Amino acid sequence: MKTTHPTKARIVQRALKIASARGMQGVTIGAVAQAAKVSKSGLFSHFKSKQSMQIEILDAARDLFGANVLAQANTAPEGIARLRAMFEGWLGWARKNGLPGACPFVVAASEVSNLPAPVRRHLIDVQDRWLESLAGQVGVAVRLGELARTVVPRQFTFQLLGIYLAHHWHSLLKTDPDVNARAMAAFEDLIRSGSLRRAAA
């Protein structure tokens, strides 16, 4: 079992907040040391490099997401009900769980070409697993007969990601006061479209 030094855990939580507010490029050794009230040399006693700190930030974001969004969604019955719970929990999850800015994964993705290769690979890995969880639940809904057998889970998940990102975009730019309703209407439209095909099949 992995145990984390409490100071290190506190530093990572501070760094995650910086990543949410200012992106991975804002996660400098200086900014984190200042936010966590430790010296730069103290920081380096916990992290080998800025790169290893960035990887731990992604893990901390994934753990926060898992402990809140996923744990909550997993109480819903499998199939469309759970898919809806996963999707609803995903919308705005960063703010709802104490992060000051944007979804750290979306911000990191937009900077991906400026991230070191191991951080990029880790980001892709973490995101792939989440998209695969969603696709898995779409597959369950198909097997349960809630969605048509012609529904392709990866295509469906691509569209779910799109709704999430449009919601994230409008939330950041504050350009649509009805952003939650729009995202849920888009979700229901997608479910309806996947069920209609069943009726037509």
Place this chain on the structure above:
Amino acid sequence: MKTTHPTKARIVQRALKIASARGMQGVTIGAVAQAAKVSKSGLFSHFKSKQSMQIEILDAARDLFGANVLAQANTAPEGIARLRAMFEGWLGWARKNGLPGACPFVVAASEVSNLPAPVRRHLIDVQDRWLESLAGQVGVAVRLGELARTVVPRQFTFQLLGIYLAHHWHSLLKTDPDVNARAMAAFEDLIRSGSLRRAAA
């Protein structure tokens, strides 16, 4: 009529490439001066401030988009055909038009909380106009009877934005080799969903 000094125009084009590759935060006076091979003082003779340069970058991106994507799409017949042309041209437009990295608007949006208020307002304004053009064409398709009267243009446009952003995300992360096919399948699914509602109405 607004004329632009040729040196200034060249500087803005260089700065736009930096914004595409590294984001607005990468558009520093030093980086732009170096890329455009002018002195920092030479740069300030063309731009009052970094902020005014950022606004001109957004205008240059909008002009590039207009001269290529929009001009091309406007040759298609109004309604779904033009909407499809607008959408197809939008996908990957930055790379297709000589920019080295991501869509400058998506990158700027992800940094929006770190942008000065006038730049933020300008970004939102430019993006709103594009989304309104899309919504306008959805409205035309409804009036032509190609989409159901129950289709809400702003909701439809929210979903188009989502597909665009999911395409952009997978293009950046290189996590889906079929990203163009997925985006177009999602577009056609949305059109079908909007037409089915007509059949059902």
